[in-house]
Amino acid sequence: MIPYGRQSISEADISAVIEVLKSDYLTQGPAVERFEDAVKEYVGSQHAVAFSSCTAALHAAAWASGLGPGDIVYTSPLTFIASANAARFVGATPGLIDVSPQTFNIDLTAIPSDASAIIPVHFAGLPVDLSLPDWGSNRPVIIEDAAHALGAQTPDGPVGNCKYSDMTCFSFHPVKPITTGEGGMVTTNDSDLAERLKRFRSHGIVRKSSGGGWFYEINELGYHYRMTDIQAALGSSQIQRIDDFIASRNNQALRYRELLKGLEGLQLPPEAPAGFTHGYHLFVIRVEDRRGLYDFMISCGIGVQVHYVPVHHHPISNDLRPSEKGWPHADSLYEQILSIPIHPALGEEELETVCLTVARFLEEQ
């Protein structure tokens, strides 16, 4: 099976992990801070706080923003459920803003006025242009879900520099741009938010040596959302390869565009506008008979996937902020989308096989 996404692990990555295994600290040691420093340097933010997953990172970011019951937090219908659950985790109400069929990202001109916060998702690695809205004095809290977008660039710098947002959350699951096995990170330029994120990650603990060397105090509910040093060492090694990974994903996207161009009944995914670099976490094609193509590709040993079953299709979404118009663009995209393999370990021959298989299916239609 050719997977739609997978990690790329080098000998240097393996050595970095082995080194930590032989060291004094498997967790709560120096490797986590080193990885945080590497991420904040790469994206150009003031702070970076590591978590056990992006889901934990989103929970922490929602909490650190002070969101809670009564707040409405809007995200995209075309995302993994964790983007919407971030609101639920803190007792806030999730809402959805439909995507634009031009970008598959939320339409920033359609943010309802009751938004306490928005969680824009950089779908497939294509950055949402957060410079566009003129919020005036009414800017909601902005938490970027950049699970797909480490390494993607905007005219104002890398995704994660938080130029137009409060916090940005990354995922290091093996199919994501870099991996730590499981893991996440929040970047921010606000030192108060950074402190809150760190407390939340570790049970709400505040150390107070005035009470004795051992003494600490808990004032708020926190969780155990820490990343281990083993994971962080892998992350520090992986992030040195991020620009190569993004270049390789962009080359593959280019090859797909060359080889799939002109196939009848097939639409290619949105391209990055001038000044942006696409992260190409996913390469999402559109066809009329998506179900047929999915089954055919799987039967040919090609691991395709659908990103995503829209948030509002899940039974848990009964608690969503209702929308009169619904989310028709997300619904119609969902009928047609299919993610075909793209990842640094994908070879040219495999990529050609994917294209030939898609073409064969469309010809037999």
Ligand SMILES: *Cc1c(COP(=O)(O)O)cnc(C)c1O
């Ligand atoms: C993968 C993903 C997450 C969750 O990341 P984990 O690290 O698995 O918790 C959140 N949002 C989006 C858009 C994702 O793709």
